[in-house]
Amino acid sequence: MRVLLSTIGSRGEVQPLVALAMELRALGQEARLCVPPDFRDWIDGLGIPVVPIGPELRGTASADRPRPTREQLLQGVEASVATQFATIAEAAQGCDVLVAGGALQIATRSIAERMGVPYVYASYCPKTLPSPHHAPIPMPGQTPADGTVDDRTLWVADAQRWNDTFGAALNSHRASAGLAPVTDVRSHIFTDRPWLAADPTLGPWPEPADPDVVQTGAWILADQRPLPPGLVDFLDTGEPPVCFGFGSIRAPQALAQAMIRSARALGRRAIVLRGWAGLSPIDDEPDCLSIGEVNQQALFKRVAAVVHHGGAGTTTAAAGAGAPQVVIPQMYDQPYWAQRIRRLGIGSAHPPGAPTADSLATALKHALQPDVAGRAQIIAAAVRTDGARATAQRLIALDSQSRAPGSGR
Structure with missing residues (x-):
């Protein structure tokens, strides 16, 4: 089995995917990463194939760099989505499962759909996934909820913001690939059964019996390096x-x-x-x-x-x-x-x-x-330390299920 693990985030989004890649390799599977170029040397050194995507992110950590306005963010959406469709599609060649880690993975599910392979969306924090038990995280430039509006209403508004921000760019590229348009961008990306890569003690899903969210535990990369x-x-x-x-x-x-x-x-x-x-x-x-x-x-x-x-x-x-x-x-x-x-x-x-x-x-x-x-x-x-191993095993089972007779693959 070959698995593509993709994210466009910083170290906090990349390192869990590296942990998962290492566990997949330990179980005899192949994994490759599609992540920002800041992390290429580190991942190369681990012997994991990596495809860089987008610009380097390191410069954005400077407080002297002006924060982008919402208008500037919107202007960058089309370029980012176009880069994702081109780069992730290339990185996914020959892969059997695609995993998108963290938010803003706009293109990955469409690429999996076009390839006819399973797709998994993984969040690292319960608050990022829709639930009537908490409000959504504000988008950049948006004022946090003040408690005067119920959470269900806020999630409806959040879904509309996803559509307004990413819908046009996503559907333009889907049309070019011969895919049907998406009417609910957030649900399309998150799927109807997202995986939650957070520790159940530190970040529990508010509805433990909810079958629509799979809480795997955090994907922790074991670090054996001695201190200097x-x-x-x-x-x-x-x-x-x-x-x-x-x-x-x-x-x-x-x-x-x-x-x-x-x-x-x-x-x-x-x-x-x-x-x-x-x-x-x-x-x-x-x-x-x-x-x-x-x-x-x-x-x-x-x-x-x-x-x-x-x-x-x-x-x-x-x-x-x-x-x-x-x-x-x-x-x-x-x-x-x-x-x-x-x-x-x-x-x-x-x-x-x-x-x-x-x-x-x-x-x-x-x-x-x-x-x-x-x-x-x-x-x-x-705190559990087996989240990445359990997830790797779950991915192997998912691939096997997708190959079973009658699965459509």
Whole structure:
């Protein structure tokens, strides 16, 4: 079986697909990835075939780069959809199953339909999938729901926004491929049975008995890399530090200043993960260390707390390591993960607004309480690590079913 795993997201969307690809390979199957070019060298080094799609994303992490307006986003829709139809179709040649990971996978299902092979849509966060138990995540430029409109009505409006944003471009390319037009873009992309690649403890589907959503568990890439010697020395020479990082999203340099000062206010050392935004220390004091890409699974087990943006991957890694968390949500699903960390009692959700040294110190002080650390250890024991393996096995079964007599394939 050959499986194409595609996404146009950042590290948080790509790494789960890499985990799934590794599990497929371990089970004797073939997997290839179609992801942004930022990750090509890393995936090449793992020996997994990769087809780059679209432009590099790294530059978008700079806070100095203006946020695009909704009009600019709409102008880029046609180019993005055209690129997807061309690139994913090429990458999918010879594949038996196509898997789309994360939002904005506009073309993948149409390509699977044209090829006559199974298609799976996978979300990494429950909040992104329609449910009467929560409101949809706002699209860029849209004001979050204020609670005055019921969730079902909001989901109807959300479906219309998908149609308005992507319908024309999608149906133009479908017509060129000889495919019938789509009247509900969101349902077309998500399918009537999406897979939810989130940990059931951290991000449970609100309707556990719902047969229309398959919760597989998070797709966690096991990381066996040793920590760099300099980092190990830093960790060994004092009390566990606080780890700060914003991954691949926008972050101003002033944030690094606030982070370090908040740790110092509580008498804590600090580790700053530079990330795509290039966060760096504010001085040369020995109580702070700045590092690049690292084995977070190993690092988070040795820190007092993790302060981060609330991406699904970082949230899961910190929870699995038993580290208390402070989440500073910025966009998309991050407010959801911030609230889950707060409700589980394993950390703090930073209030809306730009963080300051004082506001971070307040949130961090709560996360560093012994009862929070104890609760974080309990939750860590409940975090599943078999999600990618279970999903790989499910894909193998799906391929077998699609080949059975009478399946139409």
